[in-house]
Amino acid sequence: ELWYAAYWVVTQSVRWSPVRRCTFRDRLTARYGDRLPGVDIFVCTADPLSEPPSLVISTILSVMAYNYPAEKLSVYLSDDGGSVLTFYAMWEASLFAKHWLPFCKRYNIEPRSPAAYFSESYQDLCTPKEWSFIKDMYDEMTERIDTAVISRKIPEEIRSNHKGFYEWNPEITSKNHQPIVQVLIDGKDQKGVDSEGNVLPTLVYMAREKRPQHHHNFKAGAMNALIRVSSVISNSPVIMNVDCDMYSNNNDTIRDALCFFLDEEMGHKIGFVQYPQNYNNMTKNNLYGNSLHVINEVEMGGMDSLGGPLYVGTGCFHRREILCGKRFTKDYQEDWNGGIKGRIQDTSIGEIEEKAKSLATCTYEHDTQWGDEIGLKYGCPVEDVITGLAIHCRGWESVYSNPTRPAFMGLGPTTLAQTLLQHKRWSEGSFSIFLSKYCPFLFGHGKTNLRHQMGxxxxGLWAPNSLPTLYYVVIPSLALLKGIPLFPKVMIHNMRKMSPCLHVFSIKTNEVFTCPSDYESMDRTLHICLLCEEHVQPI
Ligand SMILES: O=c1ccn([C@@H]2O[C@H](COP(=O)(O)OP(=O)(O)O[C@H]3O[C@H](CO)[C@@H](O)[C@H](O)[C@H]3O)[C@@H](O)[C@H]2O)c(=O)[nH]1
Ligand SMILES: [Mn+2]
Known part of the structure; x- marks a missing residue:
């Protein structure tokens, strides 16, 4: 009970003053018009078997279709599986996008992930003919991709369509291959247009170099490679990242996030804007509590009032500079016009790809600050949380945005086994932060406020919290079964002696009884006090 009392105090830190934010996106458009900054979107995937390429490209297509000027948008996929199957799916997606994006924009459909959109029945925003035309095209594409994944090969005639396929040879494995960077759609190229002649977002496939003797640092390593690769292709000042199983469910999310970054009063203090992780595959009655309701609806908003929510690794917008280690200063001004606009004369896309590959090698980070002061931090299963904490400690704030229509939808664990695995990883990771030099009380001391550290x-205390919980579940039940009283009797009698006005309780009839200290004079026909097992009388 002492533990619970202490943990309660810790949790109250964030429950005291939650905030809820709302944005005015139309005003952003009115004020900034076409002066909005460029945005780079990073999607991570790691394994074509557990993360099917047909689903990965649905996420890709959903973020390509944002309601945002396409020439300012670049989408990057990091494939840690280094799989030609994923590359093939991306190539198919780059062709399908030419029809999907104009379709989404013409009818303003939601959600813009084709898998999610077509899983719902026909919506009468467009004619049934157009709907079936796009749906057939999508179904045929996914069938081709799924067939390739099952047979694990790409048809020969397709290989000749894109030079990228020649990066793969029979010796390549997911753990041993050269860096691969392929620009599938070059938004700055005259030919990068959709079926109606509109510009398409830039689309890039990256598989960083993998060698058995080099540690690859999981998702943090992939994100850092993406930061460098994107810096020579688009170099946009804003970076958004999502996991490959989290599609965009709200086509205005970029504008929503920019409302915070471009805010005249507080925008210059904000390092990142975090969105909740929402899932669309929850079991009936949310059996294992996987919808993260308390975190999403209470705790993140509470953290927001204390200095900012945690960075949870997906559905988050960062400023590039801040992710790269910049410290906060009062006179900080971001140059929103940054980024690579046109193509520097005489540089072909091939040369840019070669340059990008040299930034995605295993040895690039040796003897540099990458993984420590620059980029996402390494060496922890929940690298995103310490990365966010470091950003807060460098003086930046963050913002939690939780619009009514969820910004992202993903796949959460549904079975007990998956849930246990997920929670074990999260609690283990957070506890190891608590015990490390990144313990919020030590690392954040003097840099963030105490309540924020408690948040x-x-x-961090989830894991140790399991011990008293286990005790509470097991011991009282056993005691009840054995008929052992939970509270020592002698204590209650002592307390009775101290206080004249004792146990007040109600029974079924709603009559209130007291158990007076001078029970000698009590009417013996009345009820018995449940706590001290003495007779009581009505008041
Ligand atoms: O070596 C790796 C391992 C994973 N991933 C990608 O990282 C993402 C997250 O991995 P996943 O196994 O799905 O972990 P989850 O437990 O579902 O992820 C949650 O918890 C992680 C740790 O806090 C965060 O990084 C994630 O964003 C958050 O969604 C996925 O897109 C993976 O494809 C890589 O790119 N490379
Ligand atoms: Mn996941």
């Missing part, structure tokens, strides 16, 4: 610790 971070809610998750």
């Amino acid at each position: 971070y610790c809610i998750y």
